[in-house]
Amino acid sequence: xxxxxxxxxxxxxxxxxxxxxxxxxxxxxxxxxxxxxxxxxxxxxxxxxxxxxxxxxxxxxxxxxxxxxxxxxxxxxxxxxxxxxxxxxxxxxxxxxxxxxxxxxxxxxxxxxxxxxxxxxxxxxxxxxxxxxxxxxxxxxxxxxxxxxxxxxxxxxxxxxxxxxxxxxxxxxxxxxxxxxxxxxxxxxxxxxxxxxxxxxxxxxxxxxxxxxxxxxxxxxxxxxxxxxxxxxxxxxxxxxxxxxxxxxxxxxxxxxxxxxxxxxxxxxxxxxxxxxxxxxxxxxxxxxxxxxxxxxxxxxxxxxxxxxxxxxxxxxxxxxxxxxxxxxxxxxxxxxxxxxxxxxxxxxxxxxxxxxxxxxxxxxxxxxxxxxxxxxxxxxxxxxxxxxxxxxxxxxxxxxxxxxxxxxxxxxxxxxxxxxxxxxxxxxxxxxxxxxxxx
Amino acid sequence: xxxxxxxxxxxxxxxxxxxxxxxxxxxxxxxxxxxxxxxxxxxxxxxxxxxxxxxxxxxxxxxxxxxxxxxxxxxxxxxxxxxxxxxxxxxxxxxxxxxxxxxxxxxxxxxxxxxxxxxxxxxxxxxxxxxxxxxxxxxxxxxxxxxxxxxxxxxxxxxxxxxxxxxxxxxxxxxxxxxxxxxxxxxxxxxxxxxxxxxxxxxxxxxxxxxxxxxxxxxxxxxxxxxxxxxxxxxxxxxxxxxxxxxxxxxxxxxxxxxxxxxxxxxxxxxxxxxxxxxxxxxxxxxxxxxxxxxxxxxxxxxxxxxxxxxxxxxxxxxxxxxxxxxxxxxxxxxxxxxxxxxxxxxxxxxxxxxxxxxxxxxxxxxxxxxxxxxxxxxxxxxxxxxxxxxxxxxxxxxxxxxxxxxxxxxxxxxxxxxxxxxxxxxxxxxxxxxxxxxx
Numbered sequence: 001x002x003x004x005x006x007x008x009x010x011x012x013x014x015x016x017x018x019x020x021x022x023x024x025x026x027x028x029x030x031x032x033x034x035x036x037x038x039x040x041x042x043x044x045x046x047x048x049x050x051x052x053x054x055x056x057x058x059x060x061x062x063x064x065x066x067x068x069x070x071x072x073x074x075x076x077x078x079x080x081x082x083x084x085x086x087x088x089x090x091x092x093x094x095x096x097x098x099x100x101x102x103x104x105x106x107x108x109x110x111x112x113x114x115x116x117x118x119x120x121x122x123x124x125x126x127x128x129x130x131x132x133x134x135x136x137x138x139x140x141x142x143x144x145x146x147x148x149x150x151x152x153x154x155x156x157x158x159x160x161x162x163x164x165x166x167x168x169x170x171x172x173x174x175x176x177x178x179x180x181x182x183x184x185x186x187x188x189x190x191x192x193x194x195x196x197x198x199x200x201x202x203x204x205x206x207x208x209x210x211x212x213x214x215x216x217x218x219x220x221x222x223x224x225x226x227x228x229x230x231x232x233x234x235x236x237x238x239x240x241x242x243x244x245x246x247x248x249x250x251x252x253x254x255x256x257x258x259x260x261x262x263x264x265x266x267x268x269x270x271x272x273x274x275x276x277x278x279x280x281x282x283x284x285x286x287x288x289x290x291x292x293x294x295x296x297x298x299x300x301x302x303x304x305x306x307x308x309x310x311x312x313x314x315x316x317x318x319x320x321x322x323x324x325x326x327x328x329x330x331x332x333x334x335x336x337x338x339x340x341x342x343x344x345x346x347x348x349x350x351x352x353x354x355x356x357x358x359x360x361x362x363x364x365x366x367x368x369x370x371x372x373x374x375x376x377x378x379x380x381x382x383x384x385x386x387x388x389x390x391x392x393x394x395x396x397x398x399x400x401x402x403x404x405x406x407x408x409x410x411x412x413x414x415x416x417x418x419x420x421x422x423x424x425x426x427x428x429x430x431x432x433x434x435x436x437x438x439x440x
Numbered sequence: 441x442x443x444x445x446x447x448x449x450x451x452x453x454x455x456x457x458x459x460x461x462x463x464x465x466x467x468x469x470x471x472x473x474x475x476x477x478x479x480x481x482x483x484x485x486x487x488x489x490x491x492x493x494x495x496x497x498x499x500x501x502x503x504x505x506x507x508x509x510x511x512x513x514x515x516x517x518x519x520x521x522x523x524x525x526x527x528x529x530x531x532x533x534x535x536x537x538x539x540x541x542x543x544x545x546x547x548x549x550x551x552x553x554x555x556x557x558x559x560x561x562x563x564x565x566x567x568x569x570x571x572x573x574x575x576x577x578x579x580x581x582x583x584x585x586x587x588x589x590x591x592x593x594x595x596x597x598x599x600x601x602x603x604x605x606x607x608x609x610x611x612x613x614x615x616x617x618x619x620x621x622x623x624x625x626x627x628x629x630x631x632x633x634x635x636x637x638x639x640x641x642x643x644x645x646x647x648x649x650x651x652x653x654x655x656x657x658x659x660x661x662x663x664x665x666x667x668x669x670x671x672x673x674x675x676x677x678x679x680x681x682x683x684x685x686x687x688x689x690x691x692x693x694x695x696x697x698x699x700x701x702x703x704x705x706x707x708x709x710x711x712x713x714x715x716x717x718x719x720x721x722x723x724x725x726x727x728x729x730x731x732x733x734x735x736x737x738x739x740x741x742x743x744x745x746x747x748x749x750x751x752x753x754x755x756x757x758x759x760x761x762x763x764x765x766x767x768x769x770x771x772x773x774x775x776x777x778x779x780x781x782x783x784x785x786x787x788x789x790x791x792x793x794x795x796x797x798x799x800x801x802x803x804x805x806x807x808x809x810x811x812x813x814x815x816x817x818x819x820x821x822x823x824x825x826x827x828x829x830x831x832x833x834x835x836x837x838x839x840x841x842x843x844x845x846x847x848x849x850x851x852x853x854x855x856x857x858x859x860x861x862x863x864x865x866x867x868x869x870x871x872x873x874x875x876x877x878x879x880x
Binding site: 005006007009030033035036039040041042043044046047050065067068069070071072073074075076079091092094096098099102104106113117120121122130132137139141143153154 | 445446447449470473475476479480481482483484486487490505507508509510511512513514515516519531532534536538539542544546553557560561562570572577579581583593594
């Protein structure tokens with residue numbers, strides 16, 4: 001993509017309303033624009049990050065054997081009356097009346113709806129287990145939306161729902177999601193620690209939140225230092241194998257959100273316990289028959305008896321992750337994207353647009369990178385070098401490749417890694433080979 | 441995907457509420473389930489088709505130089521007051537009040553919102569032309585939703601918006617979209633004919649609808665027979681070339697929707713004029729300064745004067761296309777998917793699950809097709825052959841590959857093309873080669 005044609009309205013000034021780094025940087029980098037309180041448009045650069053995160057989530061869910069479908073945003077109120085939580089949900093639910101004065105709502109979550117679908121479609125225990133998920137816009141009418149897309153009102157969420165015959169089978173579905181979440185977040189280049197959490201309006205007996213530590217996080221957490229130091233790379237785990245041991249290795253160390261933390265009951269010495277703040281990027285629940293009993297979601301056993309299924313649900317905040325990753329990965333100059341979610345892999349800077357030598361060399365690199373399938377943002381504008389460097393640091397692409405008249409005389413370009421700032425002068429072919437090798 | 445594990449709740453009975461073929465077949469094939477009037481969940485099989493259509497639309501929009509972003513579903517009422525159409529839009533707009541009693545709405549379209557974004561981001565004529573699009577859920581509160589997802593309330597639409605300096609430049613953007621639409625629909629395997637159309641609540645001077653002829657369509661059309669016979673394959677057109685001639689070759693023949701047809705003015709002899717019905721799958725508009733003037737969306741010219749941009753908008757009904765394609769392509773036994781949008785390319789039928797020979801041969805074909813990147817739905821259930829054949833015809837995958845004990849004795853399998861019904865006994869390797877060759 002040529003920056004001269006790209007819709008990338010960056011801002012030089014720091015917007016006054018933005019209190020935290022991710023909100024500031026997303027506005028300044030031209031990733032989002034506010035539409036109304038807590039509701040944002042995703043401009044092309046932000047949209048690309050959102051789609052990259054969505055893709056990783058989807059690939060990992062599919063690898064875990066979950067099946068994707070798509071439920072609508074607008075649900076009938078009667079469905080929530082059937083499950084018994086319409087009146088309980090409170091003012092965060094956006095309640096709507098249609099032209100026929102029927103009560104509707106903008107779904108904040110989908111346990112009720114997926115239970116209805118499953119109940120109307122499945123008859124036999126042989127159809128279990130199933131894990132069905134969707135990635136859809138949700139709405140929670142926050143009384144005071146803040147922190148940009150981190151605590152917005154309209155947000156993009158992956159939510160999965162498991163259907164099993166009993167607690168033991170449900171526990172296995174829960175474990176598969178637990179491990180899948182470790183893999184998913186690790187692939188995005190962030191450390192998300194599972195912590196015992198309150199079940200809130202979803203209900204049920206067992207829940208973990210996956211927390212990215214950050215001073216600006218809204219969740220208070222208490223955890224053992226050893227757990228926070230652990231590297232949550234879990235990509236090699238066989239999902240068909242024994243997951244209990246893996247899950248135990250994470251849950252045997254103390255970690256709880258403040259709602260679940262009880263100092264009197266905490267088994268960890270004060271010296272080992274860390275009190276910190278974090279951002280919840282995912283939460284998983286086992287809630288058993290909380291929905292299947294009131295909604296009559298039953299399967300028939302071999303002996304003809306009918307029993308309610310045991311359910312769990314598993315959320316990942318896809319849009320919130322964009323902010324959480326920035327909170328975890330930025331510096332004073334701007335965003336530092338992990339490779340896997342970066343909107344482009346390479347920012348190509350032409351220091352002297354209009355110079356035949358620079359244009360030819362930059363165009364050649366641009367074409368070769370595109371041909372190799374590497375996503376490049378090519379700054380071909382007639383702008384000062386300082387502006388180009390500052391904007392490229394701001395938007396935080398993993399590689400910066402700079403072509404200038406002085407270097408070209410010696411047949412070198414500058415190759416910089418945004419994360420470390422390491423910069424070297426190398427021959428164009430060497431730079432290409434290194435980028436292509438790392439990006440694919 | 442193994443059918444024994446797939447969430448595919450097909451129905452044997454024809455649902456009473458479904459009046460047209462696409463609605464009946466989508467319910468029976470387990471593609472959708474109604475949530476409330478005019479609002480549907482997309483089950484895994486339907487979701488795959490929806491995503492295939494979305495992907496083709498996205499690829500063609502990107503190829504046309506348009507840039508993707510994503511605007512929210514919920515918009516503030518004040519935005520529509522600014523453009524002057526909040527009160528005019530009528531009861532089809534779903535109007536909402538949030539917890540602070542602020543007036544919001546579920547967007548039926550996004551001219552106002554994109555104009556605001558563009559106005560707040562772009563200053564100079566040098567930033568033109570631009571074409572920005574998104575693919576997002578919309579809501580129109582139809583008084584009487586019907587025909588399944590064809591005239592639902594919550595629907596998935598691609599809408600693009602062009603920004604140009606004057607009419608001439610806008611006309612070029614319009615032509616690029618006109619030709620892109622021909623390409624897009626042709627890639628999906630359907631004939632969509634451009635016809636002069638009314639501009640309705642979008643406003644403006646010039647509009648074409650792209651119409652798929654179908655007796656169940658809701659749009660009355662009048663067109664020259666020669667135009668309806670024309671093959672709308674336009675994939676080879678160079679978008680950088682002269683598009684006026686291409687567009688003229690389509691628009692010089694008479695074709696109009698009933699709202700624009702005036703028998704007194706129609707230049708075509710009665711014998712050449714066909715009156716028919718069709719389904720609108722896309723519509724394009726040039727509306728000039730209809731939004732930019734009231735909303736003050738201006739760019740600065742070289743001489744310092746500021747002028748309102750000229751706009752157009754370009755919609756494709758992504759979810760409606762699923763139904764339109766079925767209306768255009770089905771028979772008494774079920775759906776006949778064009779290859780490009782089919783949920784899977786191949787339905788693999790094991791006629792005798794449990795027989796070691798059949799299982800081994802079917803598994804081998806299944807693995808080889810998957811390894812080659814071909815999407816296969818493998819019917820590995822213990823069901824009667826008649827049930828398997830009927831369901832495979834119902835869901836309409838382009839290829840059916842059947843493994844049975846009798847054929848295997850002669851080292852043959854049955855390869856059937858759903859569209860033609862042509863069926864041949866061939867060696868497994870021959871079948872594989874033919875499918876892989878056609879599917880990739």
